Amino acid sequence: MSTEPIIQVRNIVKRFDGRAVLDGVTFDVYPGETMVIMGGSGCGKSTCLRTMIGSLTLDEGDIRLFGRSILDLSEDAMNEVRKKFGILFQSGALFNSMTIAENVALPLHEHTDLPRNIIDITVKLKLELVGLREHADKYPAQISGGMKKRAGLARAMSLDPKILFYDEPSAGLDPVTSAEIDRLIINLSKKLGVTSVVVTHEMDSAFAIADRMVMLDKGRALKVAPRRWYDDLRNVPEAPARELPESERLIRQFLRGDADGPITERRAATNYADDLLATPIPEDMTPSLEPSRWN
Numbered sequence: 001m002s003t004e005p006i007i008q009v010r011n012i013v014k015r016f017d018g019r020a021v022l023d024g025v026t027f028d029v030y031p032g033e034t035m036v037i038m039g040g041s042g043c044g045k046s047t048c049l050r051t052m053i054g055s056l057t058l059d060e061g062d063i064r065l066f067g068r069s070i071l072d073l074s075e076d077a078m079n080e081v082r083k084k085f086g087i088l089f090q091s092g093a094l095f096n097s098m099t100i101a102e103n104v105a106l107p108l109h110e111h112t113d114l115p116r117n118i119i120d121i122t123v124k125l126k127l128e129l130v131g132l133r134e135h136a137d138k139y140p141a142q143i144s145g146g147m148k149k150r151a152g153l154a155r156a157m158s159l160d161p162k163i164l165f166y167d168e169p170s171a172g173l174d175p176v177t178s179a180e181i182d183r184l185i186i187n188l189s190k191k192l193g194v195t196s197v198v199v200t201h202e203m204d205s206a207f208a209i210a211d212r213m214v215m216l217d218k219g220r221a222l223k224v225a226p227r228r229w230y231d232d233l234r235n236v237p238e239a240p241a242r243e244l245p246e247s248e249r250l251i252r253q254f255l256r257g258d259a260d261g262p263i264t265e266r267r268a269a270t271n272y273a274d275d276l277l278a279t280p281i282p283e284d285m286t287p288s289l290e291p292s293r294w295n
Helices: 045-052 075-082 100-111 116-129 145-156 175-192 203-209 227-234 246-256 262-268 272-276
Strands: 007-016 019-029 034-038 060-065 085-088 163-167 195-199 212-217 220-226
Touching (some): 007 045, 019 045, 034 045, 034 175, 034 203, 045 060, 045 163, 045 195, 085 145, 100 145, 116 145, 145 175, 175 195, 203 227, 220 227, 220 246, 227 246, 246 262
Parallel strands (some): 034 195
Antiparallel strands (some): 007 019, 007 060
């Protein structure tokens, strides 16, 4: 593993309506590794991913990709950086009016001057990598959810990125299809040296693909460690686990999916009466809209 991070996240803070969704998160990602960002719903996983790809601005902190801060880049400069990474969105985010092949070819048409025959060959190569070459002429409505995820991955790889970002790649998939996606992520890392950042709360998938993992809770990074550390914590017996620090007991509960532990204790501590009698929502309150990186 290279000693120089390809991604550096430093004390990032992101607030919505004054509430810190990310509160001082710091970690590095090294070339060729798979970093899994995990945590419960609402912990800040997807927000962290969106800041890393430049679709959300930060309130504090810094993010560096390829050794360069992305905070002060112009739109054109950021688009050049984006050509070096690909994104697999949770739903696949395919264009329904285009065939699978046309979806994969779109970034090549938009961002390269390659002749049509070279683009066609490249598309077939990418679809072969994800096992969809025979389905190239189908439309998204004609394929399954797992196939849409694989097609989205082929499109994300079309420009041969150095980094791939995955937003819940296993969400909504059956166990076999989820395992196929996991294997694709592992193969891309091992065979092509692609660096992967995976946002997930699926523990089977996380432990299958991760080199290192970061656990988020209430916008904070509780622990950044190799997969082995998390695996050892997950297997700590119940009696010794009671002596662990609260943060580690919380992580252990999440990893194991236990019904009892710090997470559920924290939820139960919410005062229902106080919530009922809380200040009502103002009638003239309007929805809060978060602008994109550039207005």
